[in-house]
Amino acid sequence: MSLPDRAAQPANAERLLRERLQRAGYLADEDLATTVWLASALQRPLLIEGDAGVGKTALATALAQSYGEHGEQGATLVRLQCFEGLDLSQAAYEWNYGRQLMAIRLSEATPGGAAKVRESDVFSRDYLLERPLLRAISQTGPCVLLIDEIDRADEAFEAFLLEVLADYQITVPEIGTLRATHIPQVILTSNGTRELSDALRRRCLYHYLDYPTLAREIAIVKSALPEADTRLVEEAVQFVQRLRREDLAKIPGIAETLDWVRALFHMQYHSLPEDLSAVLGTLACLLKTREDRFMMGPDRLRQLVEGRRSVGVAEKGPDAAQAVA
């Protein structure tokens, strides 16, 4: 397998990739940057798993944007959103029957035209409707193919993907095999709602994207909302990090944190209020199910803000906690 030139200095290339992603609004940690770089160097698809809201899809969009810097040609982002019942005609290609019929009728209308029409005339690339997969391998420039939530698609579709992901080609029976002229960078995401097949997993590099650390999440929020107060950002992110340790049905992701900080910022808060009941309404940005809202009553929220994780009978009031501090 031929490797790209930039493979000569992988450390530099990886650092550059991180910087490019950062400029595109995505703060990747070193391991993730290494994996993304390796995926492009080895020309292998990258399967990213993780909870909803940790930034799997955002990575692909940022990666596509990051190609477009320094006057270079930006990468095309082709997105295939998977769902149950997704089939070949929606994912790869479909014949443009209407156009084919029109071409036949038109040729029939001209004297002696019907005899001239050959099958290969109406079964050519001109009459092929490109769906995301075919569009991705037909690109002549850099391209990022995002196959989003692959776990929602059927197993049969997963099997079809194997040919595309292993050889970057699609076989159309009427035409033949269409090979990619420019290998796209493929990113697959999965929320883990269904177990993917071993065959698919083995064709991909794998990265599990976890919730970011405190420092990284603060950096992410700051870069997305530079105008917000540092104290507000730090306190809010710390609160969300504690909230994630609770047994919630839907754990808030980074997008939820951003929404919440944005809401607090628009409410002109400069730091997190002592009494969270004042901002109880804004918690709709973080807690998305009825059970979670029910569980996070004002008392539990106060405990989270104060940073104490244990709840007991001999719980200290806020005054006592301050006195100890």
Next chain:
Amino acid sequence: MNAAPAPRSASAAPPSERVASFAALLRDHGLTVGVAEQQAMLQASLLFGPLQEKPLQAAWRAIACHSHREWKLWPDVYERFWHPEKLRGGVKVSGQTRPGRNLRQSVQALHEQMDAAPSASRPGTQQGNQPTALHTAGDQALAQQDPNDAGSPRAQGGASRTEALHPRDGQMWMPQELGELQKLARQITAKLQARNTRRWRVAARGERLDLRQTLRRSVGWGGELLQPAWKIKRQEPPRLFILADVSRSMESHAALFLRVARAFALEADARVFVFHTRLAEVTPLMHRDTPVIQEKVNAVTAGFGGGTRIAASLQDFARHHARAQLNRGARVWVFSDGFDTDAPELLAAALQEVRARGARISWFHPTRQVPAAGALQKARGLIERFVPLASLADLAAARAVLN
């Protein structure tokens, strides 16, 4: 960190050999690392060089891991192989490694070992089919009951080689029992008769032509109807509701009931409720299986007192919780002994309300006989069937009657 300490590969053996033995260790830990992965790992080490340990480790992790479980396992295995000196106080592992066993798995292994023991060593299987000296009085009694069953395991001094798994009333569960329960739930779910709806769905063969789809397909053939599409009635499996009594009187059975309920929540997408004096839905908890959830379920089942209000709970269930879903064909399974602190006639009224929606009610009781509770006797006509449920064997027997 300055230039990271190079993996030991550099000094000891050729890198390819070290990578191969590392791959072998990964395989021992259940990772799928074949030749292709090893090649990719070598390729990555050529790209990064042996001095770049951190990115190299990240690259290898991306290549060798294929699932979240393997992802979490990686740091430990990596450190163990490349940096055994860092594992202070640890034990250096050589040879084949085995995953640790917890108590349950050890007991399970013991049972399997006992099952695999040669049958010749069992009493009563010697030549001539002459039973050997019986070990205990219990054995004698057993032998008298069934003299032909020479090969069956016998009791020995109070302990039995027969697996006492089934009648243990859900106190402790072995993995194989859970598997068995899940299998039973699957079989029973398959037997629940699906109901035809008024809607249709496209099928390869059917009773009626799907004109819209056929015309769409004909476009590709120039308007010729060469590929007919058929449709059949869409069937919907019946909605299953399980109401488990977790009051004080049912404390010892609640664990079994909730296990059974969980199996059906996973297999038949049943909605599960628990009740004592109030009714609460626990379906979301049933779909997750973490220690925290187990604690929650235990908390729900333990420590309730103050009686059981079955009638009020059923009313609450029919009027609020399942109002939109209780329709013709819905199955309501109540797991309870029938002792109600509400007035006896209220239970009949509550069950009547559920029946009025078309739902079919089955009553699972932990006793052998149908409970003699007055409320239940009054409402007998509204209940389709009574099913004893005190063990896994009972559930297996219930397969024949549930439909």
